[in-house]
Amino acid sequence: MFRTELCDLLGIEYPIIQGGMAWVSYYELCSAVSEAGGLGLLAGSRMTGDELRAEIRQVKERTKKPFGINIPLLRPEADDLVRVSIEEGVHAVFTSAGSPKKYTQRMHDAGIKIVHVSPNATLAAKAAAAGVDAVVAEGVEAGGHNGTDEITTMALIPQVVDRVDIPVIAAGGIADSRGFLAALALGAKGVQIGTRFITTHEARVHPNFKKAVLDVGETGTVITGRALGVVRCIRNRLAERLLEAEKRGAGREEVLEIIGPGRSERASIEGDVEEGTVYCGQIAGLIHEIKSAKEVIQEIMEGAEALFRGLEKTAAR
Amino acid sequence: MFRTELCDLLGIEYPIIQGGMAWVSYYELCSAVSEAGGLGLLAGSRMTGDELRAEIRQVKERTKKPFGINIPLLRPEADDLVRVSIEEGVHAVFTSAGSPKKYTQRMHDAGIKIVHVSPNATLAAKAAAAGVDAVVAEGVEAGGHNGTDEITTMALIPQVVDRVDIPVIAAGGIADSRGFLAALALGAKGVQIGTRFITTHEARVHPNFKKAVLDVGETGTVITGRALGVVRCIRNRLAERLLEAEKRGAGREEVLEIIGPGRSERASIEGDVEEGTVYCGQIAGLIHEIKSAKEVIQEIMEGAEALFRGLEKTAAR
Numbered sequence: 001m002f003r004t005e006l007c008d009l010l011g012i013e014y015p016i017i018q019g020g021m022a023w024v025s026y027y028e029l030c031s032a033v034s035e036a037g038g039l040g041l042l043a044g045s046r047m048t049g050d051e052l053r054a055e056i057r058q059v060k061e062r063t064k065k066p067f068g069i070n071i072p073l074l075r076p077e078a079d080d081l082v083r084v085s086i087e088e089g090v091h092a093v094f095t096s097a098g099s100p101k102k103y104t105q106r107m108h109d110a111g112i113k114i115v116h117v118s119p120n121a122t123l124a125a126k127a128a129a130a131g132v133d134a135v136v137a138e139g140v141e142a143g144g145h146n147g148t149d150e151i152t153t154m155a156l157i158p159q160v161v162d163r164v165d166i167p168v169i170a171a172g173g174i175a176d177s178r179g180f181l182a183a184l185a186l187g188a189k190g191v192q193i194g195t196r197f198i199t200t201h202e203a204r205v206h207p208n209f210k211k212a213v214l215d216v217g218e219t220g221t222v223i224t225g226r227a228l229g230v231v232r233c234i235r236n237r238l239a240e241r242l243l244e245a246e247k248r249g250a251g252r253e254e255v256l257e258i259i260g261p262g263r264s265e266r267a268s269i270e271g272d273v274e275e276g277t278v279y280c281g282q283i284a285g286l287i288h289e290i291k292s293a294k295e296v297i298q299e300i301m302e303g304a305e306a307l308f309r310g311l312e313k314t315a316a317r
Numbered sequence: 318m319f320r321t322e323l324c325d326l327l328g329i330e331y332p333i334i335q336g337g338m339a340w341v342s343y344y345e346l347c348s349a350v351s352e353a354g355g356l357g358l359l360a361g362s363r364m365t366g367d368e369l370r371a372e373i374r375q376v377k378e379r380t381k382k383p384f385g386i387n388i389p390l391l392r393p394e395a396d397d398l399v400r401v402s403i404e405e406g407v408h409a410v411f412t413s414a415g416s417p418k419k420y421t422q423r424m425h426d427a428g429i430k431i432v433h434v435s436p437n438a439t440l441a442a443k444a445a446a447a448g449v450d451a452v453v454a455e456g457v458e459a460g461g462h463n464g465t466d467e468i469t470t471m472a473l474i475p476q477v478v479d480r481v482d483i484p485v486i487a488a489g490g491i492a493d494s495r496g497f498l499a500a501l502a503l504g505a506k507g508v509q510i511g512t513r514f515i516t517t518h519e520a521r522v523h524p525n526f527k528k529a530v531l532d533v534g535e536t537g538t539v540i541t542g543r544a545l546g547v548v549r550c551i552r553n554r555l556a557e558r559l560l561e562a563e564k565r566g567a568g569r570e571e572v573l574e575i576i577g578p579g580r581s582e583r584a585s586i587e588g589d590v591e592e593g594t595v596y597c598g599q600i601a602g603l604i605h606e607i608k609s610a611k612e613v614i615q616e617i618m619e620g621a622e623a624l625f626r627g628l629e630k631t632a633a634r
Binding site for chain 2 (some may be wrong): 152174178182227248286314
């Protein structure tokens with residue numbers, strides 16, 4: 001059920017993409033998602049080319065199914081990561097934070113699908129014009145880095161769908177079958193899910209991080225660092241300090257000084273979920289249990305079918 | 318199609334509520350929406366009891382169908398508005414900004430349904446425990462006053478649905494059939510729509526206001542006044558001054574001074590859409606035309622049916 005044109009485009013069974021999250025999305029998660037019928041993504045964002053190559057080879061040992069790489073284009077290693085992706089022959093590259101134009105031809109020549117992540121319809125249309133095969137439209141409820149316009153998924157998806165002729169993948173606020181079906185109703189041809197995949201057995205992130213996501217509740221994430229860029233994370237001690245600084249009008253430099261280096265690693269690797277940055281989507285309040293990536297995908301697909309049949313009854317009433 | 322239990326509860330044909338918007342939702346809009354099969358609401362928020370009574374009587378001359386009143390409970394005239402609503406025998410009262418507990422028994426004794434507007438699941442559960450008949454769960458993409466937690470509709474609705482046993486009405490980010498169907502997929506039994514009804518012939522608001530909403534685009538609304546409370550409005554000259562003040566850490570008093578009195582009237586009645594507050598939802602980018610309330614409702618219902626049939630084909634593929 002719900003086999004959309006995105007499935008055909010990417011050669012996958014279910015239109016579910018696992019977000020490429022720095023410090024989380026390594027070969028264990030990526031291969032598990034792809035093997036379960038979705039599209040797993042490795043997070044290229046904090047890897048060297050060689051590290052990415054090693055991860056790709058690990059994925060290939062675990063699944064013959066398609067998988068991809070997420071590459072934020074503003075990072076200095078972006079060129080390297082693109083080269084390795086082509087050399088190793090991955091199925092899809094998801095680009096963000098920069099223009100994909102430079103890479104679309106090379107990707108297509110190499111038989112790789114290129115998908116660009118956009119926080120608004122204007123950038124999505126620009127990416128489509130640059131030749132990408134699909135766009136991810138990501139709402140501000142998503143964890144991690146977001147667009148400065150802070151458009152929500154509900155408002156964003158139909159506006160992007162109206163602007164581009166390629167498949168739109170909805171991201172932000174989706175963790176179960178209800179979000180999945182809502183995304184399709186809004187006109188998306190699939191979903192990209194991040195936070196729900198952090199709380200899987202296969203996510204290679206510190207157990208404290210997973211527990212923090214499970215415990216966060218409906219109101220526990222905040223936007224911090226608006227002076228630098230929009231980031232959604234858990235409201236912990238570090239976030240409170242940042243919010244307090246912003247409230248009294250602290251500038252870019254002071255905010256940078258408060259953050260300092262390595263906050264993401266501190267949470268993700270060391271497990272310090274009070275003094276590290278815990279990237280987390282607002283939908284975390286809906287997540288209560290660590291499961292396998294396969295269970296997550298199966299529950300979404302089976303749940304969406306049941307939900308659809310329920311709506312059908314309402315419709316026929 | 319899509320006749321839900323909310324329709325039974327409120328005695329309406331389609332599960333579409335028109336938001337009770339101050340300076341916008343008077344008898345013309347309210348009666349048109351109810352006559353077209355939805356539930357029209359009068360905005361009690363800036364009226365005296367006598368003014369409300371006059372509006373109610375105008376509605377009754379125009380439709381025999383159910384309609385309701387929106388009453389923000391923090392306003393000094395709330396008691397008066399409740400009294401008039403009971404005396405005049407309206408069908409439903411929508412409360413917000415305060416606890417509905419004080420009024421539930423009186424409403425039920427008078428045969429009036431009471432629905433409470435909540436920005437998070439905790440307050441929704443509290444309202445349900447207080448005996449309301451349904452809740453509106455309103456995401457931060459909505460125009461006007463929002464909850465301080467800034468939860469988006471996509472993240473909010475399923476979390477509220479999981480917490481209460483009464484019908485949930487989704488609000489925020491809904492302007493067409495896609496948003497309507499997405500809301501039902503998320504578990505809502507109906508929708509409350511504000512911004513799309515501002516841009517109707519029947520909305521009694523200055524033409525400049527309607528034009529500003531039509532022109533706003535996807536990135537033209539902002540949250541201002543976080544020091545006082547969360548308000549979504551159009552990014553005009555007034556909003557820019559507020560944002561600038563917030564950025565440099567201005568406190569509550571300075572922000573209040575910048576706002577000064579009568580900003581809402583200045584936009585809604587005088588039509589000054591640069592120096593007045595233009596309440597507007599983020600979904601305005603999707604709205605390109607002024608229509609009648611009836612057209613809006615019919616397009617949503619017919620569109621949702623077509624959309625559903627389309628998804629059915631995907632499902633059967």
